[in-house]
Amino acid sequence: MSSINPKQQSQSNDQQELLAQLLEARSAELPTRLIDTKNGVLVESYQIANLFKNSQEYANLIQHLNSIVFSEWRDLIESSIDNYFSYATLSHRWGYSEPLHKDLQASATHALPPSSGIEKLLRFCAVTRERGFRWAWSDTCCIDKTSSSEVQESINSMFHWYRASGLTIVYLADVAVTEEGVLKRSKWFKRGWTLQELLAPRVIQFYKSDWTSYIPRPDGILATDNDKAVPEFAQLLSEAARVDVKYLTKFTPSTEDVREKMHWVAHRATTKVEDMxxxxxxxxxxxxxILYGEKDRAFTRLQEELLKQSSDLSLFDW
Incomplete structure (x- = not known):
């Protein structure tokens, strides 16, 4: 009967401690819940760590850890966790038949009654899988909008969730062709929330109404293909969004250049007044x-908060 010697036991304990630490840190970066594109089911973020521990990826990781020195553990663990936990986000304009959180609580995506909103979600999940991501996030069904506390947390976390995503997929429902001038006419560039959905992601891909890539890639599309990094397309995005191209690939949230940022939303609109x-x-x-019902008072409170953190008085004159 074999037994584990003290050195092996110590190594195992060190592995588990480091794994627990890195898993906790990565889990904290996830949106509240995600869609598992393997089966179309909503999964709470805290459950994903347990799914990882029961996966083949985890078994392979442990086996590999036992064959390398301690100094190499962190890089391997972080890489394995990132590969498993990485997710894609959807950026789009809401339609009239979007699946909500309660719908996916009761049924998997593929079992929901057909609608244009369901079709969009299914196609998004399919593209997510094609790009190599298991997890998908959509604001339509991954936020419980009946919970005011969750709405508050989600709005405050939204920029980070898009920034931390492995890929953001932009669906342009009103763009069928790639002719000159078509992109800037898309209503996606006229909505308030899509501004941060353009600036936050590190990697972003645009899709037309038939779910083909806006940028033709005859050799296939990789998860790392970033449309914002294509100079000619970045210029088109800049013109359509009225945002200097330098911000598209490198944007850091701050209270600097208040007037310029206010101008970015001057031609945009939101369904609810407060969302501006x-x-x-x-x-x-x-x-x-987040206090829905306060109407224009929300913008006044934003200005007051900006004034606390910035001496830029242009926030009152834009």
Missing amino acids: AYCLCGIFGVFIP
Whole structure:
């Protein structure tokens, strides 16, 4: 009967301690819940660590850890966790038949009654899988909008969730062709929330109404293909969004250049009045309580918060 010697036991304990530490840190970066594209089921973020521990990826990781020295553990663990936990986010304009959180609580995506919203979600999940991601996030069904506390947390976390995603997929429902001038006419560039969904992601890909890539790639599309990094397309995005191209690939939230950032949303609109203020919180890196029903008072509170953190008085003159 074999037994584990003290050195092996110590190594195992060190492994588990480091794994627990890194798993906790990565789990904290995830959105509240994600769609498992393997089966179309909503999964709470805290459950994903347990799924990882029961996966073949985890078994392979442990086996590999036992064959390398301690100094190499962290890099291998972080790489394995990132590969498993990485997720794609959807950026789009809401339609009239979007699946909500309660719908996916009761059924998997593929079992929901057909609608244009369901079709969009299914196609998004399919593209997510094709790009090599297991997890998908959509604001339609991954946020429980009946919970005011969850809405508050989600709005304050939204910029970070898009920034931390492995890929953001932009669906342009009103763009069928790639002719000159078509992109800037898309309503996606007229909505308040899509501004941070353009600026936050590190990797972003645009898709037309038939779910083909806006940028033709005859050799296939990789998860790392970043449309914002294509100079000609970045210029088109800049013109359509009215945002200097330098911000598209490298944007850091701050209270600097307030007037310029206010101009970015001057031609945009939101369904709810308050969202014109709330959608800017991630851009400026500030947090204010989310109080739907306060109407224009939300923008006043945003200005007051900006004034606390910036001496730029142009926030009152834009």
